[in-house]
Amino acid sequence: MATETQPEQKNISDEAAKTDAIAKDIHVEKERVGQTRIPKPKGVTADSKVLWSYVIPVVVFHLLIPLAFIPYFFSWWGLLFLPVGNYIFTSMGIGAGYHRLLTHRGFDCPKWFEYTLATLGVCSFQDSPARWVLVHRVHHQHSDHQPDPHTPNVSGYWSHMGWMFVDNADLSTAAAYDKYVRDLMRDKYYMWLQRGFNWVGVYAAHALLLLGVGFGLAFVFAPENITRFTAQFFFWTVIMRTVYTWHVTWAINSATHMWGYRNYETREDSRNNWLFALLTNGEGWHNNHHADPRSAQHGHRWWEIDLTYISLAAFQKIGIVRNLVRPNSSALDRKAL
Numbered sequence: 427m428a429t430e431t432q433p434e435q436k437n438i439s440d441e442a443a444k445t446d447a448i449a450k451d452i453h454v455e456k457e458r459v460g461q462t463r464i465p466k467p468k469g470v471t472a473d474s475k476v477l478w479s480y481v482i483p484v485v486v487f488h489l490l491i492p493l494a495f496i497p498y499f500f501s502w503w504g505l506l507f508l509p510v511g512n513y514i515f516t517s518m519g520i521g522a523g524y525h526r527l528l529t530h531r532g533f534d535c536p537k538w539f540e541y542t543l544a545t546l547g548v549c550s551f552q553d554s555p556a557r558w559v560l561v562h563r564v565h566h567q568h569s570d571h572q573p574d575p576h577t578p579n580v581s582g583y584w585s586h587m588g589w590m591f592v593d594n595a596d597l598s599t600a601a602a603y604d605k606y607v608r609d610l611m612r613d614k615y616y617m618w619l620q621r622g623f624n625w626v627g628v629y630a631a632h633a634l635l636l637l638g639v640g641f642g643l644a645f646v647f648a649p650e651n652i653t654r655f656t657a658q659f660f661f662w663t664v665i666m667r668t669v670y671t672w673h674v675t676w677a678i679n680s681a682t683h684m685w686g687y688r689n690y691e692t693r694e695d696s697r698n699n700w701l702f703a704l705l706t707n708g709e710g711w712h713n714n715h716h717a718d719p720r721s722a723q724h725g726h727r728w729w730e731i732d733l734t735y736i737s738l739a740a741f742q743k744i745g746i747v748r749n750l751v752r753p754n755s756s757a758l759d760r761k762a763l
């Protein structure tokens with residue numbers, strides 16, 4: 427059942443007004459349905475085309491995983507790089523950039539910093555900023571109801587990755603982009619990334635750059651083994667890091683709508699999942715996030731560590747980030763369980 431959002435309140439801040447401007451015309455689900463089986467979104471039918479441009483890279487990258495167990499490619503420093511690469515590219519790019527900034531406008535910052543975060547997000551190979559934000563805004567609007575692009579109420583596999591592989595007609599029209607991401611489509615950089623597969627070109631360019639960095643490091647530190655070191659560097663910093671960060675991010679759509687505890691009564695079945703909160707540097711406090719989507723701070727209790735928020739607070743201390751949105755305690759108290 428859908429219902430209109432409340433009209434704008436007079437005393438809302440500029441930041442809230444910005445989000446309301448994005449959210450106007452948007453209807454939100456009112457009731458929580460719990461973990462009930464539901465059909466796929468109406469935009470997905472038996473005739474929906476398979477999106478091979480998504481299927482092929484995901485399959486190819488996964489087919490490369492066994493190389494990690496071959497001594498030529500295995501490397502301890504490569505393995506240790508995964509959480510570091512996850513922090514740099516995915517927590518800063520997807521968590522801070524695509525999610526807390528572009529989707530929810532949880533803070534303000536100069537354009538150069540916004541574009542840096544968004545570009546790190548592009549280097550996580552999780553679609554263009556406009557597409558990612560569109561899907562996520564629809565998720566917040568219809569969480570765990572049929573129009574939700576990726577609810578586990580369809581199936582665990584569907585919510586984790588299946589939803590990406592078929593065209594959802596409701597998400598790919600010009601009208602959907604106009605309704606949900608008009609703010610991003612007015613921006614030249616996000617428009618350019620959106621055009622054709624420019625965003626894939628940026629990902630490929632960063633992969634080539636890391637290949638060059640690996641070659642340079644091999645030249646200095648492992649001149650007797652340049653080919654092997656370069657191959658290992660590329661394999662762990664690009665291929666394995668991308669696959670690792672895909673799964674920890676996708677788990678926010680799947681695991682944190684199935685397993686974990688709830689601090690707040692919300693319209694959907696979101697959960698706080700400590701394992702994925704740890705692996706995503708804060709995104710896993712997902713019930714907190716659904717209870718107060720604009721807050722840039724997802725960890726609400728003292729032990730709900732949110733490294734992404736801590737990083738943004740540090741950027742605020744040095745004057746790059748401004749107006750970091752904190753949890754709205756009076757609204758949250760009313761939802762507390």
Ligand SMILES: [Zn+2]
Pocket residue numbers: 565569678679683696712716
């Ligand atoms: Zn969610």
Ligand SMILES: [Zn+2]
Pocket residue numbers: 525529530562566715719
């Ligand atoms: Zn969100």
